[in-house]
Structures are given as structure tokens and as C-alpha cells.
Amino acid sequence: MSNELDTVAVAGGTPDTEQPWSELGLKADEYERIREILGRRPTSAELAMYSVMWSEHCSYKSSKVHFSLWGENTTDEMREKLLVGIGENAGVVDIGDGWAVTFKVESHNHPSYVEPYQGAATGVGGIVRDIMSMGARPIAVMDPLRFGNLHHPDTLRVLPGVVAGVGGYGNCLGLPNIGGEVVFDDCYQGNPLVNALCVGSMRVEDIHLASARGAGNKVVLFGAKTGGDGIGGVSVLASETFDEGGPTKRPAVQVGDPFAEKVLIECCLDLYAAKVVAGIQDLGGAGLSCATSELASNGDGGMAVELDLVPLRDASLRPEEILMSESQERMMAIVEPGQLDAFLAITTKWDVEATVIGEVTDGDHLVITWHGETIVDVPPRSVAHDGPVYHRPLAEPSYRQVLSQDTTARFEKPATGPAIRETLLTLLGSPNLCDKSWVTDQYDRYVMGNTALAMPDDAGVVRVDEETGRGVAVATDCNGRFAKLDPYVGAQAALAEAYRNVSTSGAAPLAVTDCLNFGSPEDPGVMWQFREAVRGIAEGCKTLGIPVTGGNVSFYNQTGDVAIHPTPVIGVLGVLEDVSVRTGSGFSVDGSRVYLLGETRDELDGSEWANVVHGHLGGRPPVVDLEHEMRLSALLQQGVAAGWFSTVHDLSEGGLGQVLAESVLRHGLGARIDLSALQEASGLDAFTALFSESTGRVLVAVAPGRDEEFLAAVGDLPGVELGVVDDEHVDGLLVTARGADGSDAGFGVDLATLDATHTQTLPALLGR
Structure with a gap:
């Protein structure tokens, strides 16, 4: 097997040819570690998988050492309402009367700078699929946005495209946009922040997880065909610093089809209702590389996949490109053989293409073939969960002392x-305080008929249960200027503000999600900011008694050696027993x-x-x-x-x-x-x-x-x-x-x- 894999490792079957690990974003020591894990030279398909899954965006290799602070500051009392926590596609909390709510915020910053409309649109689509994959019906979205100077020509390029993308995708899905932020600051000029939040509801017993268990169960890929759009996509683009001339790497930004996703939502809900899904994962960042490796890693065995069975929009795609493609509106399910016909009957009803591309095995490897030839044979956990862990140097930035002494007292x-x-x-009338109706009027805030409050109110409120009126309030906040002055205090200020905004509606704050937007992790000053912000959030949540349920880290929001202000966006969700009383x-x-x-x-x-x-x-x-x-x-x-x-x-x-x-x-x-x-x-x-x-x-x-x-x-x-x-x-x-x-x-x-x-x-x- 080793010799066979070595032979197909590179074009032309020449094992001596140097592999393009650096061009794929891997460091020299990471490439060597891959060779150690496999005991051989990786195939080009394996190299593609490891490169996207070990990227900063997918692996959290620079940030996860600090996430122990979440666990250290989460008490048993805080866990009482927490049904699913950090590590899954989204957190889930119990809101009472047998109802559960899942919510999460993620970033699509770098793609939205390269191609504003599609970058923002697919950011919405991606977070919605995260919520779908938990077994929930998406019920609302929000969009915390940050741009550079309002009068800068590039802001006038990026802002309209981003707003149109958020509105276009969300409106077509029929999801109300109930809040968010629009902030302008020079620090975001080359690095706009496009964060997207989605909320979904389900009955407690309907929660689904991303896990491939049960040898012989089928691996079904369903939804849109796989194309060449988004190859590498956010996995690579969000793991690099932008230089003065633009991004150093520009893989194709994903292209979204909200109407296909709307159908996919309804199809998934029917599949859940029929109880024919044993495990499920959306295809977002890293595409098939992520879905196959994470499902197998979370399961109890291995997985065998025939990659040539994947439906393609572009027949010329190479196996590596298929594995790295981040084409949108795709899901992967694990289905018991006895349920397969029922599963396929539902996908046929919704005219959603579904293809069995493999099965769960009793082994311990993820094996992928291409026209009968093995191109991937890896321990799935080494791809999905056991990637590099960096203990990046930390150092308080030198600007801190000077900045702290330069107060407004002199004005x-x-x-x-x-x-x-x-x-x-x-x-x-200033950019940050002026009326934002030009933005928010492009979003439908009342579709579905369950919106009780929306912008410009302090929190968005949506009804979950139409019989009792039970619902949730959500707010997102962050003042990056405060976080620049003191990331610990600034992060707690963001947490406090979102907590307070939810409370203004009358809701009881219950849980937190976060999107941590920072500069390059290779800068010790940035990592100090990050650690302080995480510490502030973790300790703040412990004081408030509400848990962090999950979220996202976005690094490399930096142009040259100039980073954005640390911007830890905090989303807080609260519960209202009756949304009519708000x-x-x-x-x-x-x-x-x-x-x-x-x-x-x-x-x-x-x-x-x-x-x-x-x-x-x-x-x-x-x-x-x-x-x-x-x-x-x-x-x-x-x-x-x-x-x-x-x-x-x-x-x-x-x-x-x-x-x-x-x-x-x-x-x-x-x-x-x-x-x-x-x-x-x-x-x-x-x-x-x-x-x-x-x-x-x-x-x-x-x-x-x-x-x-x-x-x-x-x-x-x-x-x-x-x-x-x-x-x-x-x-x-x-x-x-x-x-x-x-x-x-x-x-x-x-x-x-x-x-x-x-x-x-x-x-x-x-x-x-």
C-alpha cells in the first residue's frame, strides 16, 4: 500500500518531485509531521486534505491552547441548560417546555474583501447550514459588520456588496434578519469583518450530531453538485495576512445559491422528522475533507469513500480539487442501510440530488479511492482533530503604556x-452613530411572522413556540476601540453590553457565542490581546453564570504589519416566556x-x-x-x-x-x-x-x-x-x-x- 500511494503522490508518478506543501499553506515542520503520522510521503490528495484541515481557520492551531479557559470557568450550574457545547457545529441550550435553541456566530471576513457579494452571501449560507446540521429549523440571522473609513473609495466598493450579499441570501432563504452592527473604523480598511449569526429551534429530542457510527451505515452526499468555486476558499484565504496589494492568496470565493439552500433546509427537516439520519455534517470550510474526516473522527470506526461517485458540476476537477472544494449547499449524512430507501425517497420528493459515496467501516482509517485506486488512507482524527497545536509567544504590545497615558483629559x-x-x-450624524436604515432596510426582518423585535431595537426577538409565545432574544456587540485600549476589559464590555441589550427586551440571558476577530497569531502582541480577551470573556461568563456554547476564531485580519483592533464580537441569547410581553x-x-x-x-x-x-x-x-x-x-x-x-x-x-x-x-x-x-x-x-x-x-x-x-x-x-x-x-x-x-x-x-x-x-x- 505504501509504494502504491507514493506512486500516485505527484503528477506523472514521480515520487522524487518536491511536493507543493508550502504553496498549500503548510509549514515545513507540519509537512514533516504528516510524513511521520503516515510513515511515508503523503499522496497529493492527502496533502490537500491536511493542508485545508490544518489551516488556521479549520484547526484553531494557534488559539485552542487558550480554550481551556472556557472549561475552567464553566460551572456545573452553568452547564444545566447546556445540551451541546463547544466542539460541535453549534451550541444548543434548553429554553424550556421541551424546546431547544441552537445558535452560533462565524466569520467570512477575507472572502468578503475579495468578492463582497458572494463572500457575505456564502457566510450567511454557511452559518445557516451549521444550524441545520444540529437538527434545527433556522429561524433568524444577524450580521455584525465592520468596514474601513466610510469616505474611502474601497469602503464604497465593499460595503454595498456585503450588504447586498447578506440581504440577498437571507431574504431568499426566507429568514428574518433581526439585528447586528455596522461599525466604521480606519483599522478595518483592508480587513472588513463580516460576521454572521444564525439561530435555530428544535425539540430537545431532535438534536443531531456530526458522527459516523455503525459499520455498514451508508455515507450519503446530498444537495448541490461539487464545482470549482471555492477551492481552498476560506480554509486558505482566512489563514493568511493581507499585504498592501491585496491578499497573498486568492482562491476562488464560493458561489451561493440561496434557493437551493432553502430547499435543502426543508429536505433536512423532513429527513429529521422521518428519523432516517444517524449522523450529519454540513460541507463548509474544507468541504469534503472536513465532512469525511470529522464524521469518521467522531465515530466508532473508519470510513470508505469512492470519490469518483461525487456528483460534479465540472468534470475536469482533479481529486485534490474535489476534496478541497467549498462549493455551497451540500450536506453529508450517515444513514442505516434499512433507512436508505426512505432517505432517498425524501430527497427525491424535494428534488435534491443524493448519492451514496461510501460507508462506515469497522477499521480505524479514512480510505478514499478514485476509480478504484486508493488516494487517501489516513487516521481521520489526525486530519480533523489532532492537528498542530501552537503555543505562540505572548508579549504585551509596546504601545499599551503610551496609549493608556494619552487620555482625553487634554481636550x-x-x-x-x-x-x-x-x-x-x-x-x-457621524458614521458609527447615524441611522443605519440604508443597510437594514435591505433585509427582511418580519418574514416567517415570528419577529417580535428587530433593528433598531437593542435586541432581536423571535417567537419559537407559536402556542405559548415562548421565544428568544439575541444581541451582538463589541467596541473594538475599548478592546484596543485593554482587551480584557474590552471583551468584558462587549459581553456586558450584549447581556444588557438582551435584558432590555425583558429576556433572561442564558448563553454566549463569540466570534474572535484578531490580527496575525504570529505577532506576540496579537496573541497577548487574544489571550486577554478570551480570559475576559471566560471569567466574565463565570460571574454572569452563562456558558460559552461555541463560536469562531478569525486570525490574520491584518494588512502588512498593521492589525485590526482586537474585535471579540459577543452574541448573547436570552429567553422570554412570552414574546408578546417585551x-x-x-x-x-x-x-x-x-x-x-x-x-x-x-x-x-x-x-x-x-x-x-x-x-x-x-x-x-x-x-x-x-x-x-x-x-x-x-x-x-x-x-x-x-x-x-x-x-x-x-x-x-x-x-x-x-x-x-x-x-x-x-x-x-x-x-x-x-x-x-x-x-x-x-x-x-x-x-x-x-x-x-x-x-x-x-x-x-x-x-x-x-x-x-x-x-x-x-x-x-x-x-x-x-x-x-x-x-x-x-x-x-x-x-x-x-x-x-x-x-x-x-x-x-x-x-x-x-x-x-x-x-x-x-x-x-x-x-x-
């Missing part, structure tokens, strides 16, 4: 009413009293004011108090359930000023706001009180007649009364405040001015 703060008003309008953002009931919950401090470092007005990043990020976040969450859940609130809105970028403006704009109701109590409680000037970005704060409007109950429940939680929703007397926002010297620092701004300022930024550049 003069506006002190008069007109100057503060002008600052509010400047921020309200609260959105925006003043909606005239006469409601307005309160600010949480403590406001002089925390302008890393703020949008510093960014937009001064082009500055330095100092320390705001303090994160997770114990306070838990108390605040409990109050919000109680208040929403009791019907106290007409409005709940989290404070984050832009601070109180931004939230007040958004709140009056949402439903066109004016408000009278007096900052006197806030200034007295905090000792802050009017400007800082309005634009500080202290964490752990929420603006609530208490419905008329409910103040007494609300105030009794607040107890010693920090909070002040700010004013009233007064649409009868105020057209917009009227703010009363005093300057540091006791002078009048108040101002007013009408709805028309607020609206024009807030809504024109993106349409002016991108068209309507």
Missing part, C-alpha cells in the same frame, strides 16, 4: 448650550417619566466623541461591573414582565445624548430632560453627563401611573429621574443643564433637525 469640553447642541448633532427602544407613550439607571462617570476615553471630534484613541476603557449588570438585568426582566416600562434603551456609543436623540426620533415623541439630578449625583459637567460612555446604564420610560412600583423595586440600584415624554409641549428634545460655573448649559433641538442629521449620512454617500 477642552464644550461648556455652553449651543456648543453642546452642536456636538450632539455632530455625533448623531419592550423596545424609543419613547412611545406620552407622559411617561424618564429615568437613567446606572452610574455615570467621567469616562470619555475611547468614546465616539474622542473618535469623531478629535480623531483620538487613548486612555482607559470604561469600568465594567458585572455584578451590577446582573442586578440591572433582574430589574429589567421584572419591570418588563410587570408592564412598568414603555421604553428601555441601553446606553453605549455616544452615551446619554445619543440615546435621548434616538428615543425621541423612534416614534416622533418629544421629551423634556433635566440633567440637574444626574449632575448632582455624579458631580459631572453637562457635557460629560451627556457623552460619557460609562457601562451598565439603561434609559427607561416608565408608563404613567407605574412610577411607585418601579421606584420601590429599584432600591439602592443607582438611578436618577431625568424628565418626561412630553409630545404636547416639546417638538424634539429640550434639555435643561447647568455649566461648571453655574451658567445655563441647556439647549433644544427640534425633530426635523434631529431627523435630517441622523438619516442623511449613508444615503448621501451610497444613494437611496
Whole structure:
């Protein structure tokens, strides 16, 4: 066998010819390790498999040494609702009444820079198939996006394509897009971040796993044919640094067909209902290389596959290309022989092509043949799970000390009413704080009829059970500027914000997924940032009592030697017993009293004011108090359930000023706001009180007649009364405040001015 494999190892059957391991992204020591594992020279097909499966994107070779922090910080109590955790296609949690929900966020960053539309579209398709492979019906998607400078020509290339790709694929699938983020920063200019999240629901007993068990069970490939698109795809592209001229490697970006995936979803759900699936895996990154090796590795034996049986769109594809292709809309199932006819009857019903390409064996190797000739004979675990593990050097970046000392204290703060008003309008129309309807209106947020809240609310809410109204709330967040200043605190700030945003709807936070976007792992400073962020998330989750269920790591988000800000995007999922009992953002009931919950401090470092007005990043990020976040969450859940609130809105970028403006704009109701109590409680000037970005704060409007109950429940939680929703007397926002010297620092701004300022930024550049 060894001699036969050596003979077919290279073109022309010349074993002495040097193999292209470096061109495939392997390091010299990795290539030597492959030879040691096999006890011989790998075939070209084996080399292709190892190269994609040992890539950074698929193997987590630089990051997984730090994932022990998840386990160390996950308690038995946190595991009670966790049905499937890290290591599967997606995590699954128990939400009660026999229902389970699976959710996960992943990246498609590099492909979306190369080809924005297809990169983003197939990012959505890939995460949806991860959810499908758990046995669930996908019920919603979200899209945390980050781009470079809004005025840069390349941003105007990438952004429209990405948004069209996300919307085009998700809309065609008939899945509501219920939230996400759109952030602009120069650090993402050559490395936009396209993260995609999907949520799915199922009954607890219907969970499926990626495992090939039972000798004699059939391996069935079904869905789209395999083509030349995406050969190497994200597996290689996401494992390289972009240089100044673009990506060093440009394999074909995958091409998606959402209508084929929609049919595939319904087909899979019928297969699950018929109980004819013993194991299942989607084909995403690394394609057949991943599906065959992971299923076999998770099973109890080996697997034999006849690669020439794979249906092809391009008959000229070589075996290596078939194994590396990341063509979309494909799944692989393990089916008992007695269930095969029933399985094929269902795929035929849905006009989904299905082909038996192999079977589970009682051996311990994955064996793949091509027209009767063995081209792969490997221990599957060595491909799928026992790849390289790097203990990369860690070193705190040298910029840290200088950056931390360069605070915003040196900048003069506006002190008069007109100057503060002008600052509010400047921020309200800035790229990160302006209205994002140009983006979100391209997404269908109400398809399927189960959306209870969506953008611009703080969290997306979807109904899971149409009989009881039980549902889930999901939010994603990350402030990369805070993470740049301190990755530990910045990661916890992202966790706290997503936790808080879920709580604003009235949901009880239950679980976490994350997408960790960083620069090159070969940079000790980047690895220090990564370790600190992971530590922050793990320890933060332990304090909050909610587990990390899974996620994604995206390295090499770097142009030359310049990395993006560390951007650990956090998704938090919470549970609502009845989605009809929820609260959105925006003043909606005239006469409601307005309160600010949480403590406001002089925390302008890393703020949008510093960014937009001064082009500055330095100092320390705001303090994160997770114990306070838990108390605040409990109050919000109680208040929403009791019907106290007409409005709940989290404070984050832009601070109180931004939230007040958004709140009056949402439903066109004016408000009278007096900052006197806030200034007295905090000792802050009017400007800082309005634009500080202290964490752990929420603006609530208490419905008329409910103040007494609300105030009794607040107890010693920090909070002040700010004013009233007064649409009868105020057209917009009227703010009363005093300057540091006791002078009048108040101002007013009408709805028309607020609206024009807030809504024109993106349409002016991108068209309507």
C-alpha cells in the first residue's frame, strides 16, 4: 500500500518531485509531521486534505491552547441548560417546555474583501447550514459588520456588496434578519469583518450530531453538485495576512445559491422528522475533507469513500480539487442501510440530488479511492482533530503604556448650550452613530411572522413556540476601540453590553457565542490581546453564570504589519416566556417619566466623541461591573414582565445624548430632560453627563401611573429621574443643564433637525 500511494503522490508518478506543501499553506515542520503520522510521503490528495484541515481557520492551531479557559470557568450550574457545547457545529441550550435553541456566530471576513457579494452571501449560507446540521429549523440571522473609513473609495466598493450579499441570501432563504452592527473604523480598511449569526429551534429530542457510527451505515452526499468555486476558499484565504496589494492568496470565493439552500433546509427537516439520519455534517470550510474526516473522527470506526461517485458540476476537477472544494449547499449524512430507501425517497420528493459515496467501516482509517485506486488512507482524527497545536509567544504590545497615558483629559469640553447642541448633532450624524436604515432596510426582518423585535431595537426577538409565545432574544456587540485600549476589559464590555441589550427586551440571558476577530497569531502582541480577551470573556461568563456554547476564531485580519483592533464580537441569547410581553427602544407613550439607571462617570476615553471630534484613541476603557449588570438585568426582566416600562434603551456609543436623540426620533415623541439630578449625583459637567460612555446604564420610560412600583423595586440600584415624554409641549428634545460655573448649559433641538442629521449620512454617500 505504501509504494502504491507514493506512486500516485505527484503528477506523472514521480515520487522524487518536491511536493507543493508550502504553496498549500503548510509549514515545513507540519509537512514533516504528516510524513511521520503516515510513515511515508503523503499522496497529493492527502496533502490537500491536511493542508485545508490544518489551516488556521479549520484547526484553531494557534488559539485552542487558550480554550481551556472556557472549561475552567464553566460551572456545573452553568452547564444545566447546556445540551451541546463547544466542539460541535453549534451550541444548543434548553429554553424550556421541551424546546431547544441552537445558535452560533462565524466569520467570512477575507472572502468578503475579495468578492463582497458572494463572500457575505456564502457566510450567511454557511452559518445557516451549521444550524441545520444540529437538527434545527433556522429561524433568524444577524450580521455584525465592520468596514474601513466610510469616505474611502474601497469602503464604497465593499460595503454595498456585503450588504447586498447578506440581504440577498437571507431574504431568499426566507429568514428574518433581526439585528447586528455596522461599525466604521480606519483599522478595518483592508480587513472588513463580516460576521454572521444564525439561530435555530428544535425539540430537545431532535438534536443531531456530526458522527459516523455503525459499520455498514451508508455515507450519503446530498444537495448541490461539487464545482470549482471555492477551492481552498476560506480554509486558505482566512489563514493568511493581507499585504498592501491585496491578499497573498486568492482562491476562488464560493458561489451561493440561496434557493437551493432553502430547499435543502426543508429536505433536512423532513429527513429529521422521518428519523432516517444517524449522523450529519454540513460541507463548509474544507468541504469534503472536513465532512469525511470529522464524521469518521467522531465515530466508532473508519470510513470508505469512492470519490469518483461525487456528483460534479465540472468534470475536469482533479481529486485534490474535489476534496478541497467549498462549493455551497451540500450536506453529508450517515444513514442505516434499512433507512436508505426512505432517505432517498425524501430527497427525491424535494428534488435534491443524493448519492451514496461510501460507508462506515469497522477499521480505524479514512480510505478514499478514485476509480478504484486508493488516494487517501489516513487516521481521520489526525486530519480533523489532532492537528498542530501552537503555543505562540505572548508579549504585551509596546504601545499599551503610551496609549493608556494619552487620555482625553487634554481636550477642552464644550461648556455652553449651543456648543453642546452642536456636538450632539455632530455625533448623531457621524458614521458609527447615524441611522443605519440604508443597510437594514435591505433585509427582511418580519418574514416567517415570528419577529417580535428587530433593528433598531437593542435586541432581536423571535417567537419559537407559536402556542405559548415562548421565544428568544439575541444581541451582538463589541467596541473594538475599548478592546484596543485593554482587551480584557474590552471583551468584558462587549459581553456586558450584549447581556444588557438582551435584558432590555425583558429576556433572561442564558448563553454566549463569540466570534474572535484578531490580527496575525504570529505577532506576540496579537496573541497577548487574544489571550486577554478570551480570559475576559471566560471569567466574565463565570460571574454572569452563562456558558460559552461555541463560536469562531478569525486570525490574520491584518494588512502588512498593521492589525485590526482586537474585535471579540459577543452574541448573547436570552429567553422570554412570552414574546408578546417585551419592550423596545424609543419613547412611545406620552407622559411617561424618564429615568437613567446606572452610574455615570467621567469616562470619555475611547468614546465616539474622542473618535469623531478629535480623531483620538487613548486612555482607559470604561469600568465594567458585572455584578451590577446582573442586578440591572433582574430589574429589567421584572419591570418588563410587570408592564412598568414603555421604553428601555441601553446606553453605549455616544452615551446619554445619543440615546435621548434616538428615543425621541423612534416614534416622533418629544421629551423634556433635566440633567440637574444626574449632575448632582455624579458631580459631572453637562457635557460629560451627556457623552460619557460609562457601562451598565439603561434609559427607561416608565408608563404613567407605574412610577411607585418601579421606584420601590429599584432600591439602592443607582438611578436618577431625568424628565418626561412630553409630545404636547416639546417638538424634539429640550434639555435643561447647568455649566461648571453655574451658567445655563441647556439647549433644544427640534425633530426635523434631529431627523435630517441622523438619516442623511449613508444615503448621501451610497444613494437611496
